[in-house]
Each structure stands twice: as structure tokens, then as C-alpha cells.
Amino acid sequence: MRKPGKPWLIGTALLYGAWFSGLAGCGAKVDSFTPVQGKVTVNSAPLATGSVTFHPDSAKGNSTPHIPVGTLDAEGRYKLMSATKVGAPLGWYKVTVTAQEPIDPKNPYAAPKHLISPKFSDVSTSGLAVEVVKQAASDAYDIKLAP
Numbered sequence: 001m002r003k004p005g006k007p008w009l010i011g012t013a014l015l016y017g018a019w020f021s022g023l024a025g026c027g028a029k030v031d032s033f034t035p036v037q038g039k040v041t042v043n044s045a046p047l048a049t050g051s052v053t054f055h056p057d058s059a060k061g062n063s064t065p066h067i068p069v070g071t072l073d074a075e076g077r078y079k080l081m082s083a084t085k086v087g088a089p090l091g092w093y094k095v096t097v098t099a100q101e102p103i104d105p106k107n108p109y110a111a112p113k114h115l116i117s118p119k120f121s122d123v124s125t126s127g128l129a130v131e132v133v134k135q136a137a138s139d140a141y142d143i144k145l146a147p
Contacts, residue, residue: 031064033087034132036080038141040097042116046076049115050099052143054080054088054130055123062091072099088132095128096121097143116145 036054040047052070056062068088070078080088099115119125130141 031066031089033082033085034090034134034136035087036068036132036136036141037070038078038139038143040072040076040078040143040145042145042147044144046074047072047097047099047116047145048074048076050097052078052080053096053098054093054132055096056089057092057094057129060092060131062089062093064089064091068093090132090134092129092131094123094126095130095143096123096126097128097145117147120145 038052040050040052050072052072054068056064056067066082066085066089068080068082070080072078079086082088097116098121100112101115103112104110114121120128128143133140
């Protein structure tokens with residue numbers, strides 16, 4: 001005959017441990033997304049093609065896994081999207097801008113011609129940084145480039 005032992009105690013402890021772990025997870029940080037839009041200009045003229053990418057700057061405390069991207073329209077305007085959500089999580093970002101001529105269908109393997117300095121398309125050389133905040137000024141996310 002088996003003595004009632006302490007297995008029920010272990011099971012109960014595991015159950016309560018799982019329950020408390022779930023409660024602790026309720027306070028986990030969830031990224032909230034703030035609308036971000038701006039205009040890219042080169043020598044005051046709108047950059048009419050290309051894209052803008054915001055890379056989270058972990059050195060300034062931004063650990064979001066999201067990499068917001070926006071496509072430039074004919075007036076140089078962009079709106080960021082993070083996967084399927086509009087905007088970007090709050091925090092500091094290093095910014096890159098890429099703009100190239102369309103691929104020539106007659107020579108599809110030719111290197112694309114950059115419309116702006118290639119340094120702006122590399123996160124380590126662009127020199128562009130911005131902080132996404134809850135209530136930014138209307139021009140806070142405008143990007144002014146020199147050729």
C-alpha cells in the first residue's frame with residue numbers, strides 16, 4: 001500500500017508557479033506605435049523616390065525589434081510602417097535613406113545609380129538620428145540631405 005506522499009505538494013507548487021509567472025508577464029512592456037511622417041529633401045528639393053528606414057538605436061536604450069520603413073512619394077513625403085502597424089515605437093533611431101534610379105530592363109544586371117550619396121543608405125555612415133516621441137512638432141521627422 002502506498003502512503004499518501006508529497007506529490008500533490010509538488011503539483012500544487014508547479015500550478016501556483018505557473019499562475020504567478022503569468023501574472024508577472026501581464027506587466028511586460030508592449031510596444032505602442034506612434035504615427036511618424038515627414039519629408040525628405042536634398043538641397044531644399046523633395047526627394048521624389050526612395051525609402052526611409054528607422055533602425056532602433058540600442059546604444060540610446062531602444063530595444064524594440066521593429067524596424068519602421070516608409071516609401072517616399074513624388075513630394076518627398078513618407079509615413080512609417082512597422083510590419084503591419086502604422087508608425088513606430090517610441091525611442092531613438094538611426095535613420096537611413098535610399099534612393100536609386102529604376103533598373104534598366106535592357107541591362108538588369110548593371111549596378112543601380114544612386115540618386116543621393118550612398119553614405120545615407122548605410123546605418124553606420126548616414127549620420128542621421130531621430131527620437132520618436134508621443135507628440136512631435138509637425139516637422140520633427142523631416143530629413144534634410146546634402147548631396
